[in-house]
Amino acid sequence: MLVVELMLKLDNVEVKYLDAVLALKGVSLEVADGAVFAVLGGNGAGKTTLLKSISGILHTDEGEVTSGGIYFDDYRLDKLPPEDIVKLGIVQVMEGRRVLEHLGTEQNLLAGAHLRSDRAGVKRDLEKVYNYFPKLKALKRQSAGYLSGGEQQMLVVGRALIARPKIMLLDEPSLGLAPLIAREIFDVFKRLNEEESITILLVEQNVNAALSIARYGYVLETGRVVLKGTSSELLINEDVKEFYLGLSLSGKRRSYHDVKHYKRRKRWLG
Template structure:
């Protein structure tokens, strides 16, 4: 398989001097294996690193294991009868593999789950305040103003019931609520899901602005590879529970295989048949 310079098939970050390990990585997954119901293997030795102050995109098709990765990082696997059975996860140099989800939040991790999951019966302001439950009232009031500054639409709708907001407005609210915990790492699971193209562009614009202006570290999981790679610094591509390709986002955007299979930009004259696509994916999984 051809790759562009700097784009590495199958490479990943790992702690303790492992391949690609960096001192600047805020989050490190090292050979993580996840099994559901004691029999269903979903993550198969997954390794990746998220450098502090950067945006990292984790891309892949449905069933690749992207959401499972976020659940492993945030400690939510036991609620779905899943567990990390091998490997380790570290955050800010601390092993969090078996840590309770609430303890991970207090250490600076926030997750926006797929589908937004706002408290529909509460107002916008009440949703935001709920995101600051681990912090004092004085601190949360200043952060509330910060969220309103980043999302002026939420300021205008602070008294509205969240269940009546549009999908894009609910996504802004979900991100704003996560920011109320003042995270070091913000994790976003499919933030573009179900949104119109213009709203997707707006949401990713907010993500980029947050990173640029506050230095917030972001791990975003997306099927919309084009949008994610436009704002990310680094990207990983997953298939069948493994990382099969990684590299700087700008170089992944120019990689011919990424263009064809994830961005839909392959040259018309070089498009592969369905049989070739199946063969290509089968080869790529073994890189």
Template sequence: MSSILEVNNLEVLYNNIILVLKGLSLKVEKGSIVALLGSNGAGKSTTLKAISGFLPLEDGAITDGTIYYKGESITRLTPHKIVKKGIFQVMEGRRVFEDLTVEENLICGAYTQKSRAQIALDLDKCFKYFPILKRSYKRLAGYLSGGEQQMLVISRALLATPTLMMLDEPSMGLAPMLVEEIFEIIKKINKNEGTAILLVEQNAQLALEISNYGYIMETGRIVLDGPVDILLKDRDVQEFYLGMGDGNDNTSYRNVKHYKRRKRWLS
């Protein structure tokens, strides 16, 4: 497989003072699912916003490093140009347009498309993945349940026909059964559409189960990466992210920030 996204030695500064990303590098291969894991504040969402061009909206800026998509630099492109190139970010917290209908939300996702016939075909595709949206087509998005809103924002992303879809915490606030359903559909989208997925997710076990490759972040850096079958067997990953430690206070996930890392995590 060839890389469609390459992030090289990226540094991101907020408000000209807070260094959030400190030389971060990662790749996403064509048609793959890549998990980006880490504790709160590690810089996962900032990484996605740097790729999608949203940093200036939050007084953030890329101060060093490069981002290449399909071999072309997109390091400082505006969000609408990045979407047109084939990258779409599904934001944390769903972010539907609450005062618009489901139909209107979906049409917003298709603004880069020119063909009405193709939009209609893509809508039918979304309804096959999420039939409930067809039944709720004329409802205001603000009245949908949390799970329905998550289905809506993923469908809205599909209407943009992305080659790379970035998902930020898709399981947040959802019931476990619904989370499993959402993740199964993410797998189907990846398989059926060939859409590469960059997945930020607190549920490390579930994220690694559907991914091909994983990166683990701490304080703005990648501290470990590898194929998911290797990561799932790694003692540190099991202890810090999968809740499989011995339960002592000094090694529990709850106290991971205060735990002395092994030397290879700090290298």
């Protein structure tokens, strides 16, 4: 279905926390060069674990890839420390707008560029970030902790952008943002993908927004990929409609309350 070159590949990945909690139960997933990929799923589906296992920051949460492998070009990521993974060009933007609160906006961005040694390039990219997020320019010297939620989300995305990633892993960027701001930020993701040719792996609960910019999507449930397909396929899938978009068979909006009990409890077959 996809003819572009494969870039990132998860092969039957299993992740355990504290040697006890099985968070991913054999997830296989492929991310091709140059597109936006969406990972959808409810709470506890393992979406964040998936991203953390790729970026390598899993072990700070006492998690570990216990079987399977994560491959990026010729490298095996699940054996590398997070700093080496960032050097390879995979940068995760964590959930919850994790700015460096006590540093200024611009300092946050510059901290994102700490691996780069081309001063002029960093300066150019700083302007590029301000170009994508004009609001940030006016807030240059402001402590990042006092920015609004939307501005903080822009800042963390900008901080990832300035590291010149090949792949950006975005963890619920729309969480807790007003719909308009979320829209604005998703538009930037689309532009980043098209103009900077950054491959994006986007984890979202906001299915509509995610599939509107993604080419391909995976649906994750309790640690398994239960459904995958192109965005248009997923958008017309009855189960996706019903569980994530709140639409009934006839396409009308319908209250969750009216869904028959046995249907409400339906789970994806693994």
